[in-house]
Amino acid sequence: MIVRAITVFLLLLWPTASLAHGSSSHHPIPPWQDASPWPDRIVVTLPETPQSSFAVTWRTDASVTETVAEIALATDDARFDLSAKTISAATEPLSLAMVKYEGKSFPVPANAKLEDAHFHSVVFRGLEADTRYAYRVQGKRGAWSEWFHMRTAAEEGPITFLYVGDAQNGVLSHWSRVVRAAFSTRPDADFFLHAGDLVNRASRDFEWAEWFKAVGFIHGMMPAIPVAGNHEYARLGVGEEQTDRILSVLWRPQFTLPTDETLPADLQEVVYKIPYSKDLDIFVLSTQNSNLKAQAAWLDRALAKSTARWRILSMHHPIFSSGRxxxxxxxxxxxxxxxxxxxxxxxxxxxxxxxxxxATGQTPERVGVAENVGQVDTMFVNSVSGPKQYTFKDDGWDGYTGDGVELIRKAENTPFFQIIEIDGNTLSYEARTATGQLYDRFEMMKGERGVKAVIQGPQSTMDERLFETTAPYTDANDLK
Ligand SMILES: [Fe+2]
Incomplete structure (x- = not known):
């Protein structure tokens, strides 16, 4: 009964909700959302071996049924493109307004006015490691993107990457400055990891349009490692029979991600490993997916096989929560x-x-030595890059002391981006605010038998940022 009452209530809201989607005649589809014969939403990903391959995925309207990409060595010659090779693209049509799920079609009200889109992808293979290539992608015949530079991973050696937490709300209006600050600070970073909740409503095309407009050309040059969060999973429609929360219908078409035949179908392209180099393996989970046991078994196997010097895990839901x-x-x-x-x-x-x-282990605070040196097992970070901000847990991480973890630095009311650098046995980490100020840092050094020493700082000079010490805040749920 309650369920029925809620359904009726939601149905009453439906027309209003669809007006707010930017897809009705009152709010025309903005030109940067509308698909055309020209390529857009161009994103590099690493589905195979990052030292010898990379993928590019892009979108057009449905008039483009087959197309190509080109790749050349990026040289200093004016016409580097004369040696370009042409590669045929795979094309995947995507119906946004009506989505098929388990043999039935369901309307997606937020996408009601949208035509089908076509997503195209190529995987460039047989490339040299640590080498800069130039590539471009085509929509309709002759409708080319610009040439983008993209450098393959080195077999080993220093790596820099960027990491952000949830974008989710105000993706174009507020998150864009953070992602662009991250890029401006380390434009040569090797890749950019997004730890889930890239958007607020999984299958709403308008929000992905905002995400791609916010990142602009960044992901044409810098591979994205997207992690699926809870907001990447949603019901397709309102008041419909389709009640399971399913992965965004755009996820797999628009990101060409690693597949693993040992995983069930619903974990493909959301649970994966990026074997970046001898120095780094990245493992990605999809913690909204209820099949956590299968993911855990996969992670156990994948870590057992990993020989990389550094192993980094990313997932959306934190092991140790920090929100009240x-x-x-x-x-x-x-x-x-x-x-x-x-x-x-x-x-x-x-x-x-x-x-x-x-961190877990003997954190600097526990050891209490003057130089802030400690030994850690694992460092855990929860971060946020969008404008939606929660209150910190009243007792910090005290509730988790039984798990041996200790909280070292915290903040509220502040979007961040993070820069992580790996150079041999040293990993250094910085969290910076939207204006680029250093808020948190540490260095982790691996010694004999994998023992990790951590040095805090030199600490940021910024005071702890909390709601009571920062400017006023109001709910960011409805930001456009
Ligand atoms: Fe979330």
Whole structure:
């Protein structure tokens, strides 16, 4: 009965909701959302071996049924493109307004006015490691993108990457300045990891249009490692029979991500490993997906096989929550033992709309030495890059002391981006604010037998940022 009442209520809201989608005649589809014969939403990803390949995915309207991409060595010659090779693209039509799920079609009200889109992709293979290539992608015949530079991974050696937590709200209006600040600070970063909740409503095309406009050309040059968050999963329509929360219908068409035949179909392209180099393996989970046991078993196997010097895990829901009244005990119970078993170096997370960094092991605070040196097993980070901000847990991470974790730095009311650098046995980490100020940092050094020493700082000079010490805040849920 209650369910029925809620359904009726939602149905009453439906027409109003669809007016707010930017897809009705009152709010025309903005030109940067509308698909055309020209390529857009161009994104590089790493579905195979990053030292010898990379993928590019792009979108056009449905008039483009087959097309190509070109690749050449990026040289200093004016006409580097004369040696370009042409590669045929795979084309995947995507119906946005009506989506097929388990043999039935369901309307997606937010996309009601949208035509089908076509997503195209290529995987460039047989490339040289640590080499800069130029590529371009085509829509309709002759409708080419610009040439983008993209450097393949080195077999080994220094790596820099960027990481952000939830974008989710105000993706174009507010998040764009953060992602662009990250890019401006390290334009030569090797890749950019987005730890889930890239948008607020999984299958709403308008929000992905905002995401791609915010990142602009960045992901044409810098590979994206997208992690699926809870907001990447949603019901397709309102008041319809389709009640399961399913992965955004745009996810797989618009990101060409690693597949693994040992995983069930619903975990393909959301649970994966990026074998970046001999120095780094990245593992990605999809913690909204209820099939956590299968993910845990996969992670156990993948970590057992990993020989990389550094192992970094990313997932959306944090092992140790930092938002008030939030916890993820079931996930912690399943995943923390594996993280401990393999001594995973760093866990990059989102979801709690606060900043939190802490570690298991003998953290600097526990050791209490003057130089702030400690020994850690695993460093955990929860971060946020969008404008939606939550209150920090009243007791910090005290509720988790039984798990041996200690909170080292926290913040509220502040979007961040993070820069992580790996150079041999040293991993250095910085969290910076939207204006580029250093808020948090550490260096982790691996010694004999994998023992990790951590040096805090030199610490940021910024005071702890909390709601009571920063400017006023109001709910960011409805930002456009
Ligand atoms: Fe979330």
């Amino acid at each position: 009244n939030r916890d993820s005990a079931d996930r912690r119970k399943v995943l923390l033992p594996i993280i401990k078993k393999y001594n995973v170096d760093l866990v990059l997370q989102g979801h709690d709309h606060t900043y939190a960094r802490g």
